[in-house]
Amino acid sequence: xxxxxxxxxxxxxxxxxxxxxxxxxxxxxxxxxxxxxxxxxxxxxxxxxxxxxxxxxxxxxxxxxxxxxxxxxxxxxxxxxxxxxxxxxxxxx
Numbered sequence: 906x907x908x909x910x911x912x913x914x915x916x917x918x919x920x921x922x923x924x925x926x927x928x929x930x931x932x933x934x935x936x937x938x939x940x941x942x943x944x945x946x947x948x949x950x951x952x953x954x955x956x957x958x959x960x961x962x963x964x965x966x967x968x969x970x971x972x973x974x975x976x977x978x979x980x981x982x983x984x985x986x987x988x989x990x991x992x993x994x995x996x997x998x
């Protein structure tokens with residue numbers, strides 16, 4: 906006797922996470938995107954560009970800030986990340 910087989914849930918393909926954005930802020934408040942220096946205005950545009958690539962799965966932001974980097978720079982980076990729709994933020998220190 907052949908009985909029909911019950912399929913619970915076919916496996917869905919797993920989405921690969923977007924590659925993280927690595928930012929570094931040095932003691933002089935210079936910001937680096939994957940070791941390339943850039944100014945804060947350009948940073949906001951680049952974060953928005955990366956987030957638009959896959960809006961349902963925006964990249965994580967990993968920040969490595971020098972202990973004596975400025976609070977204002979960090980506040981601006983976090984504000985730009987929020988505007989870009991980046992919600993996963995990790996501090997490296």
